[in-house]
Amino acid sequence: MTIADILASLFPDGHDVAIAGGLLRGSAPLASGGSATVIGVADRTALGVDEAISLSKHILASVHGGDGPILVIVDSDSQRMSKRDELLGLNEFLAHLAKTLIYADLRGRPTIGILYGRSAAGAFLATALATRVLVGLPGADPAVMDLPSMAKVTKLSIEVLTEKAKSTPVFAPGLDNLMQTGAVHLVWDPDRPLSDQLAALLADLPDARDRRAALGKERAGRPKAADIAERVRELALSTH
Secondary structure, eight states: OOHHHHHHHHOTTOOOOEEETTEEEEEEEOTTSSEEEEEEEEEEEEEOHHHHHHHHHHHHHHHHHOOSOEEEEEEEEEEOOOHHHHHTTHHHHHHHHHHHHHHHHHTTOOEEEEEOSEEEHHHHHHTGGGSSEEEEOTTOEEESSOHHHHHHHHOOOHHHHHHHHHHOGGGOOSHHHHHHHTSSOEEOOTTSOHHHHHHHHHHTOOOSSOOHHHHHHHTTSSTTHHHHHHHHHHHHHHTO
């Protein structure tokens, strides 16, 4: 689906979402009532300092001047690999963007990521993965880290990582693998109105606790993470 198709299916009564410089910003009425703030990245745009601070500003303005869910629609490249962005502290700008989404969620503005294209690395972490729940559309191509980059970091060969990816989803990019690890909450059906599927999700939205590790355990993609996190929590509480 194109971004125009997605917006039309999400908001059959129209919307005022504009796309400029690869960024989505605006709002739209929900079929279930109320309205949603819409932000995002389109057209495989790399997320740099300027884009991150622009999206952060829009989120904070929405938190302090509106209500309803915040939808984060994503088709991005990775973070922008430029000397300017790195020298300005791109990591801090991306962290700030992720924190504004978490802040919005804690202030009663549920955040929902909708991944329809590509996203990778820091851009993926600061947008789609920083939302309370992440929805995928068929054809989406997410990657926390692609295998060539992972090979450089781990010093393992592409061949070894490719083999591990066949049985261990945490080593593998792609929508199916991130679904199995719990990072993706569910995958929507593009042949049904997205407005109906969004309304169903909003009506049964998980609470603000991060359920990714629990989903990963249920789906056998991350069998240990939930138990380890719970054990750490128990040990922390036992010291008080």
